[in-house]
Amino acid sequence: MGVNIRDLITVAKEVELESLCRRSIAIDAMNALYQFLAIIRQRDGTPLIDRRGNITSHLSGLFYRTVNLVEVGIKPVYVFDGPPVPLKQKTIEERERLREEAYRRWKLALQRGDLKEARKYAQAALHLTPEMIDEAKKLLTYMGIPYVDAKHDGEAQAAYMAAKGDVWATASQDYDSLLFGSPRLVRNLTISGRRKLPGRDEYIKIMPEIIELDKVLSSLGIDRRKLIMIGLLVGTDFNEGVKGIGPKTALGIVKKVDDIDDLFKYTRFKESPEIIKEVFKLFESPDVNKEYKLEWKRPNREKIIEFLCDEHDFSRERVEKAISRMEKAYDKFFAVKGLDAWLFG
Numbered sequence: 001m002g003v004n005i006r007d008l009i010t011v012a013k014e015v016e017l018e019s020l021c022r023r024s025i026a027i028d029a030m031n032a033l034y035q036f037l038a039i040i041r042q043r044d045g046t047p048l049i050d051r052r053g054n055i056t057s058h059l060s061g062l063f064y065r066t067v068n069l070v071e072v073g074i075k076p077v078y079v080f081d082g083p084p085v086p087l088k089q090k091t092i093e094e095r096e097r098l099r100e101e102a103y104r105r106w107k108l109a110l111q112r113g114d115l116k117e118a119r120k121y122a123q124a125a126l127h128l129t130p131e132m133i134d135e136a137k138k139l140l141t142y143m144g145i146p147y148v149d150a151k152h153d154g155e156a157q158a159a160y161m162a163a164k165g166d167v168w169a170t171a172s173q174d175y176d177s178l179l180f181g182s183p184r185l186v187r188n189l190t191i192s193g194r195r196k197l198p199g200r201d202e203y204i205k206i207m208p209e210i211i212e213l214d215k216v217l218s219s220l221g222i223d224r225r226k227l228i229m230i231g232l233l234v235g236t237d238f239n240e241g242v243k244g245i246g247p248k249t250a251l252g253i254v255k256k257v258d259d260i261d262d263l264f265k266y267t268r269f270k271e272s273p274e275i276i277k278e279v280f281k282l283f284e285s286p287d288v289n290k291e292y293k294l295e296w297k298r299p300n301r302e303k304i305i306e307f308l309c310d311e312h313d314f315s316r317e318r319v320e321k322a323i324s325r326m327e328k329a330y331d332k333f334f335a336v337k338g339l340d341a342w343l344f345g
Contacts, residue, residue, distance in 0.1 A: 002155075002174025003231040007247045009175070011215040012187070014207045021073035022333065024294070025186060026158035028172035029078040029147065030128065032190040033136060035173070036061025037126045039191070045120075050313040058132050059139055059312060063304075065190050066145060067322045073333040077167060077294055078140060078147040080133065081154040087238040087279060088153075099127055142304045143326065144297030149289060153237075156180045156286035166294060169210070178213050179231050179283045181224060185211045226254040228283045229263055238279045240270050296334050299326045 040057040041047050047057040069076050105117075140147050150157035158170040159180035169184035170177040177185050188208045217223060222230075233250035235241025245253070245267065253266050260280050269276050301323050308314040 002172075002176045003179060003236045004234055005175050005178075005227075005230060005247050008220060008230070008251060009211060009216060011219050012209040012211045014209045017068075017074075017189075017208055018072045020186070020189075020208065022075075023168040024075040024077065024166075025169050025171050025189065026148070026161050026167040027076050027078050027190065028154050028158060028170070028174070028177075029080045029133075029136065030154055031172045031174060032065075032078070033058045033062065033128055033132070034126055035191055036065070037128065050311075054312065055132065056312050056314070058128070059135060059308065060314070061190075062136055062139060063143070063308065063314075063319075064322060066140075066143060067326050069189070070145075070333075071325050071329045073329065075296055075334070076145055076171075077161075078136075078145065079154045079158045079161070080137070080147060080149050082150045082152045082157075082289070085152050085238070085282065087275070087282065139304070139307060142300045142307055144299045144330070146294045146296060148292045148294075151287050151289045153180075153286065155182075156283075157288050158182065160286070160288040160290075161292075175211075176231075176236070178211065178216060179224075179228050179236075180286060181213070183213050185213075187211065220251060222251070222254060225259075225284065226257075228280055229254045229257070229260065231283065232263070232269070232276055232279060233267065236279065236283075238282060239276060242267050242269055296330075298330050298335075299323055301327075 036058050037047060037055075040061050047055045048060055050056050066076060137147055148157060148161070153176075155170065155172055155174065155177040158167070158172070159177040159182035161167045162170050162177070162182040162184065169186050170182040171186040171189040173187055173191075175185065186208055188206050191206055213224070217227060220227070230247060230250040232239060233242050233245050233253060234247055254263070256266065257263050260277055263276075264273055271279075301320075304323055305316065305319060308319050309316045
């Protein structure tokens with residue numbers, strides 16, 4: 001879900017995927033895997049499964065989309081959420097409630113034979129299990145793609161890595177990493193291409209877009225602390241926000257205040273001031289994993305084929321072709337030496 005500040009983002013720049021060549025990008029793994037689960041489904045909404053009944057939509061999306069990124073010279077690193085902070089528990093419970101309701105509606109639509117409705121509700125009935133996450137990490141290891149386990153929030157971790165300069169940008173559909181301090185956010189990285197509009201027989205082209213934090217703050221006439229305050233007012237994964245206040249109203253409010261204490265003079269949150277200050281601190285200086293290593297390796301052809309084809313019934317011919325594309329890209333972009341290595345950041 002994330003913080004909804006879309007109406008305030010007027011400086012996003014659409015780019016071709018190839019323009020991100022030789023850029024290292026920290027991808028919000030959970031965000032991407034949920035996208036794959038939602039999009040890669042059969043006509044009635046049923047996810048892809050192997051002959052043993054195991055869901056494979058997340059593996060299919062992760063494998064083939066990552067191959068596409070690597071093929072154009074992008075250096076992806078996936079960042080996985082750690083245990084949630086207590087403040088996020090209410091959001092997690094609400095998401096689970098919505099999934100259960102969507103699952104119920106999906107089954108009812110199937111009983112009616114309404115495939116259009118079934119697919120719509122199936123996409124909302126997503127559930128990423130610990131086993132799926134472990135499978136994703138295993139596949140990434142075989143592909144030679146690094147991943148990082150966050151202490152808590154994956155976007156906070158990705159933003160820390162970007163702010164430190166270990167990666168060039170973060171990638172997610174949400175805007176939270178901007179509040180966490182990421183200098184650049186790339187949206188649509190894992191879904192760019194041709195995409196069907198929900199509920200319509202129309203397709204649109206989805207391109208990656210780059211959002212730079214400095215340009216956002218400059219366009220709004222605020223600093224990052226006030227951007228966090230806007231998030232608090234409209235609602236985050238850690239607080240509900242103030243009813244009736246949208247992004248533009250929130251912008252007007254934060255321009256009148258000097259610090260977080262002043263904010264309480266203009267509006268009343270459902271949560272106590274102490275909790276709101278705790279959420280503010282969570283965004284301003286999150287607890288992150290500072291011990292990680294980013295290393296891109298040549299893909300392990302045998303392990304990938306064994307895992308995807310032998311264990312999960314993927315097409316061997318298609319998988320082998322994808323691996324060959326990765327190997328070629330690795331030799332071209334990743335196996336850099338000498339002065340070229342300084343350009344590969």
